[in-house]
Amino acid sequence: MTEGRRYLQGRARWIVAALIAWVGCSSGWLFAANDAEELPKVLIVATGGTISGIQDDPNDPTRYRSGSLSAGQIIASVPALENHATIETLQFSNMPSTQIMPADWVRLSRQLSQLLREREDLAGVVVTHGTDRLEETAFFLHLTLRTEKPVVMVGAQRPATHNSADGPANLLAAVRTAAAPQSRDRGVLIVMDERILSARELRKDFPRVGGFASGRIGLVGRDGPQYLYTPSRPHTRHTEFALPASLELPNVDLVFSYSGGLGPRYETPPAGIVVAATGMTCEETLAMQVFARAGIPVVAAFPTGEALRAQRPVEETAPARMLDLCSALAGDPRWEGPWIPPLVAQFLTPQKARILLMLALTRTTDRDELEAIFRRY
Ligand code: DAS
Numbered sequence: 021m022t023e024g025r026r027y028l029q030g031r032a033r034w035i036v037a038a039l040i041a042w043v044g045c046s047s048g049w050l051f052a053a054n055d056a057e058e059l060p061k062v063l064i065v066a067t068g069g070t071i072s073g074i075q076d077d078p079n080d081p082t083r084y085r086s087g088s089l090s091a092g093q094i095i096a097s098v099p100a101l102e103n104h105a106t107i108e109t110l111q112f113s114n115m116p117s118t119q120i121m122p123a124d125w126v127r128l129s130r131q132l133s134q135l136l137r138e139r140e141d142l143a144g145v146v147v148t149h150g151t152d153r154l155e156e157t158a159f160f161l162h163l164t165l166r167t168e169k170p171v172v173m174v175g176a177q178r179p180a181t182h183n184s185a186d187g188p189a190n191l192l193a194a195v196r197t198a199a200a201p202q203s204r205d206r207g208v209l210i211v212m213d214e215r216i217l218s219a220r221e222l223r224k225d226f227p228r229v230g231g232f233a234s235g236r237i238g239l240v241g242r243d244g245p246q247y248l249y250t251p252s253r254p255h256t257r258h259t260e261f262a263l264p265a266s267l268e269l270p271n272v273d274l275v276f277s278y279s280g281g282l283g284p285r286y287e288t289p290p291a292g293i294v295v296a297a298t299g300m301t302c303e304e305t306l307a308m309q310v311f312a313r314a315g316i317p318v319v320a321a322f323p324t325g326e327a328l329r330a331q332r333p334v335e336e337t338a339p340a341r342m343l344d345l346c347s348a349l350a351g352d353p354r355w356e357g358p359w360i361p362p363l364v365a366q367f368l369t370p371q372k373a374r375i376l377l378m379l380a381l382t383r384t385t386d387r388d389e390l391e392a393i394f395r396r397y
Contacts, residue, residue, distance in 0.1 A: 065146070072187075118150070144169050165208065169204060207220065261379040279301070283306070294377060306354045336359070360387070
């Protein structure tokens with residue numbers, strides 16, 4: 021074969037190969053296998069809730085059993101997931117979130133931190149959860165998880181069998197958020213209705229689709245998650261809180277202040293008390309004094325979590341303005357002794373203030389240190 025023919029044959033082979041590659045690329049088949057390998061891995065941890073709920077009667081979407089479908093069954097209804105991530109599932113529990121207890125928070129936090137530490141190949145985790153207690157579990161994880169990988173929680177306001185279920189779209193948006201590198205180190209995120217919410221500010225404002233609007237820091241759009249804000253208070257690996265060796269957390273009670281309220285009475289007093297209050301009656305104030313003097317920290321939290329009030333220092337005796345205002349209780353011996361005003365939860369809702377106090381009490385019972393913790397978080 022002449023030099024010239026060899027050259028021409030080599031060129032022809034090269035052109036045919038290039039053509040095959042071009043046709044393969046444009047039809048997508050040639051690199052389909054590589055694409056699948058390159059997709060980020062997301063673990064879906066299912067705990068239950070309406071997102072896995074099925075109706076008792078197909079015509080009545082208000083009567084359903086929360087926490088019925090398995091993780092595998094939920095993901096089977098969202099085929100588009102496979103375009104965005106390689107999915108693995110883990111069934112942590114399958115129950116309505118009203119049945120999730122503080123011990124479950126500890127177990128879940130421990131398991132997620134361990135998984136994310138050991139599984140370097142995971143890009144992030146999605147936790148499916150009932151919406152009733154979503155804000156509590158989310159805030160506990162926000163303060164205790166030891167990772168900077170995205171942990172995204174998601175729920176639904178309509179059961180999976182509803183003719184216009186919101187769960188599948190929420191799950192897809194949550195997986196896209198968990199798979200995205202820009203979601204790292206933003207604390208625990210919640211995705212509902214294509215909004216990305218921060219666990220610290222999250223609230224169930226309304227029990228229907230669109231009811232989670234507080235705490236929005238981003239949106240999930242056509243190109244995936246886009247962020248507008250970064251949470252500025254410490255979270256996840258930046259906090260000082262370690263999980264207790266057992267599953268038990270200090271028992272902190274949450275009570276409501278109301279017109280005519282007398283304050284709680286306990287057979288066995290708790291380790292701490294949070295009062296959801298816009299202001300307290302004289303009777304409630306005195307009852308709280310007795311607890312505070314007995315070393316039980318009392319935290320006042322504005323019901324919407326939107327108040328910022330100055331912390332007041334401990335005084336020698338009850339302030340004169342209090343004695344004037346509460347003259348109907350004049351002579352009550354409970355006025356005697358140092359006056360210990362409640363700690364202030366600042367911008368936390370009462371439920372979240374309770375979680376912070378539970379964790380803070382694993383570290384200290386000192387009033388000044390507790391106050392510093394409430395200012396910091
Ligand atoms: N059934 C409730 C729950 O599990 C409500 C819900 O999931 O939306 O929290």
